[in-house]
Amino acid sequence: MKFFIDTADLNEIRDLASTGLLDGVTTNPSLVAKSGRNFLDLVAEICDVVQGPVSAEVAAVDFDTMLAEAKVLAKIAPNVAVKVPLTPAGLKVCRHMSDEGTQVNVTLCFSPGQALLAAKAGAAFISPFVGRLDDIGHDGMQLIAEIVQIYDMYPEITTEVLVASIRGPQHVIEAAKLGAHVATMPPNVLRQLYKHPLTDKGLEAFVADWEKTGQSILGAAKTAKAV
Numbered sequence: 001m002k003f004f005i006d007t008a009d010l011n012e013i014r015d016l017a018s019t020g021l022l023d024g025v026t027t028n029p030s031l032v033a034k035s036g037r038n039f040l041d042l043v044a045e046i047c048d049v050v051q052g053p054v055s056a057e058v059a060a061v062d063f064d065t066m067l068a069e070a071k072v073l074a075k076i077a078p079n080v081a082v083k084v085p086l087t088p089a090g091l092k093v094c095r096h097m098s099d100e101g102t103q104v105n106v107t108l109c110f111s112p113g114q115a116l117l118a119a120k121a122g123a124a125f126i127s128p129f130v131g132r133l134d135d136i137g138h139d140g141m142q143l144i145a146e147i148v149q150i151y152d153m154y155p156e157i158t159t160e161v162l163v164a165s166i167r168g169p170q171h172v173i174e175a176a177k178l179g180a181h182v183a184t185m186p187p188n189v190l191r192q193l194y195k196h197p198l199t200d201k202g203l204e205a206f207v208a209d210w211e212k213t214g215q216s217i218l219g220a221a222k223t224a225k226a227v
Contacts, residue, residue: 001176002052004184006164008035010045012187017049024052026105026127026164026184028083029059040076047077053124055105057083058093066093074102081105081124086114091121098122105162115147119159125182130175131165140165141174148179169193 002023005016008031016022025046032039043056056076058069070082070093081103084090094104103124109115110133118126128147130140144163151157160181166172169192172183 001172001180002160002182003190004052004055004162004182005187005190006031006166006184007187008032008037008042008046009187010035010042010049013046013049016187016190021190022050022052024054024081024182024184025050026055026083026162028055028057028107040072043073043080044076047079050079052079053081053103053105054079055081055083055107055125057107058085058090061085061087061089063089063092066090067096070097070102070104074100083107083127086118091117094118094121094123098124107164109147110143112143112146112150115159115161116150119151119154119157123159125160125162127162127164127184129165130163130171131167133165134167141171141178144175144180145178152179 003021004024004026005022006026007013008027013025032042035042043054047054056073058066060066060069066084066089073080073082074097082097083105084093085108086106090106094106097104105125105127106118106123107127109126109128115126128143130144133140133143144161147161151159162182162184163175163180164184166183166185166189168189172185175183
């Protein structure tokens with residue numbers, strides 16, 4: 001499974017990219033607004049930090065303006081994935097841009113039928129929002145299961161299921177078990193995947209036992225070189 005982070009915070013992106021665990025970044029207008037940065041400049045900087053896809057979303061809702069914006073975004077860097085909403089106009093833009101060789105992330109997906117339309121429109125990624133479905137009493141992971149099942153039935157579909165609106169580590173684990181291709185999550189959720197109380201407890205015990213030996217690996221190495 002690929003790990004994307006859902007943020008426009010460059011410091012967070014640089015930090016997590018340095019771990020080697022980051023495969024891409026997703027942004028949206030709300031995240032960019034929080035950053036206070038110029039949108040195009042910010043996307044360009046993120047693309048310099050991350051080798052994988054960087055989703056940059058159009059702001060328009062009509063086809064002509066959306067397509068014009070998509071073309072501007074696609075020129076920022078080769079790894080930009082233009083993000084469009086799952087609307088008739090958005091899918092038309094998706095078809096046009098994907099035919100030109102640009103990756104397109106179709107967002108705001110809430111049904112299997114929508115996901116099937118996005119695949120037929122040539123989307124590189126479909127973004128089902130599991131957290132928002134959970135918020136209204138629906139099972140977001142059931143949607144992921146249905147989309148994965150449908151896509152698996154047709155080898156010609158190359159669209160990747162990008163699980164979005166993730167609220168915690170369990171969403172990531174469940175999505176991975178269902179065979180989703182990508183999970184995009186807030187930085188804090190990615191860091192939560194590291195954590196387990198038994199890991200912390202075991203490490204504390206190892207450190208305490210090592211200190212009792214009075215040894216130093218680096219000190220021993222220096223001594224060995226001197227000899």
